[in-house]
Amino acid sequence: MKVLLLGVTGNVGSRMLPALLAHKHQVVGYVRSPAKIAPEAKSKLDSIVVGSASDSAAIKAAILSHNCDAVVNAAGLASMTGWSSQGEFPAIFAAVVQAILDAGRERGGAPIRCWLMSGFGIMDSLKRPYLLLDYLPLFPIHKRNYQLIKSQPTDALAWSLFCANAMSPKHETPQFPPSADTSANNLVVKADTPPAWVEKYRKVPLIGNYLNVLAQAQGYAAVLENCVDVIAADLEKGLESEWIGKRVAVKEKSKVN
Ligand SMILES: NC(=O)c1ccc[n+]([C@@H]2O[C@H](COP(=O)([O-])OP(=O)(O)OC[C@H]3O[C@@H](n4cnc5c(N)ncnc54)[C@H](OP(=O)(O)O)[C@@H]3O)[C@@H](O)[C@H]2O)c1
Structure with a gap:
């Protein structure tokens, strides 16, 4: 696929680039600070568009003028508290979101595939209709973003939200190609509720659900290079992806009991 990648100078985006290339995608980088793109990354990008990630019209123009079939957003950073x-x-x-919708409408035909970075807190807790964030209110903006995107029909916007907990790079700098010790195969991937989530402390009155989330959340910290490989590999499936219209979380297989 031809992918518009926002945030290529960031922690996540800079590792997303080698992952996308390893899965044979072409990548157009959308950045506000082109001087910050590492030389190796610059040489591997199909093209570079300079603009702000809050400029919907410019993002739409980039999608259309470069004929992108997919968008990955790793631009911006959520605040930890409200x-x-x-x-x-x-x-x-x-x-x-608006840019992808508008570009899809203007181009006509199939919706544009996109992955947007989100947060672990918007996964469902086992007590419906509550989200994990309702028990551990960190990075609260992800809930508002989720509400915004879930109202969009997937035949207009083929979205997936990547709901990571903390992601730490295994390698200090992005590896071209990604090193063999990092891969989506190291992860369990699941939609709606976190993979391998168990109901603990069910019988503790009042605070049982809070304890459950507190006790388990940190076990979902993952290797960043493994996480970006999930997205890059999935984009090979295009509109056949099982993750369209879903919140997706991961857990390192090494941490699954
Ligand atoms: N890292 C984690 O552990 C983690 C966990 C869960 C979710 N996430 C989410 O993943 C996303 C990326 O995180 P990160 O750790 O990669 O953050 P980061 O290292 O701070 O990177 C943010 C990127 O966004 C770009 N950016 C910010 N404002 C922009 C604007 N107005 N126009 C264009 N580009 C803009 C930055 O560009 P400049 O270089 O020009 O500043 C940079 O490339 C965030 O949404 C974050 O909440 C991260």
Whole structure:
């Protein structure tokens, strides 16, 4: 696929690039600071578009003018709490969604496939209709973003949200090609509820669900290069992906009992 990648100078986006290339995608980088793109990454990008990730019209123009079939958003950074300013991230998320919708409508035909970085807290808890974030209110903006995107029909916007907990790079710098010790095969991947989530502390009155989330969440920290490989591999499936219209979380296989 030809993929528009936003955030290629960031922690996630810089590792997403080698993963996408390893899965034979062509990548158009969308950045606000082209001078920050590492020389090796620059030489591997199909082209570079300079613009703000909160500029919906510019993102739409990039999708259409480069004839992209997919978009991966790794631009912006969610604030950990709801007390501080949310910064530009909500505007970025909304602009990217709008741009993909508008580009898809303008082009006609099949919807554009997209993966957007989100957060672990929007996965369902075992007590419906509550999300994990309702028990551990960190990175609260992801809930608003999820509400925005879930109202979009998937025949207009073929979306998936990557709901990672903390992701740590295994290698200090992006590896071209990705090193053999990192792969989606190291992960269990699941939609809606986190993989291998178990109901603990069910019988503890009042605080049982809080304890459940607190006790398990940190076990979902994952290797960043494994995570980006999930997205890059899935994009090979195009609109046949099982993850369209889903929130997707991962767990390292080594941490599954
Ligand atoms: N890292 C994790 O463990 C983790 C876990 C869960 C979810 N996530 C989510 O993954 C996403 C990426 O995280 P990250 O760790 O890669 O963050 P990061 O290292 O701070 O990278 C953010 C990227 O966004 C770009 N950006 C910010 N504002 C922009 C704008 N207005 N226009 C264009 N580009 C803009 C930055 O470009 P500049 O270089 O120009 O600043 C940079 O490339 C975030 O949504 C984050 O919440 C991350």
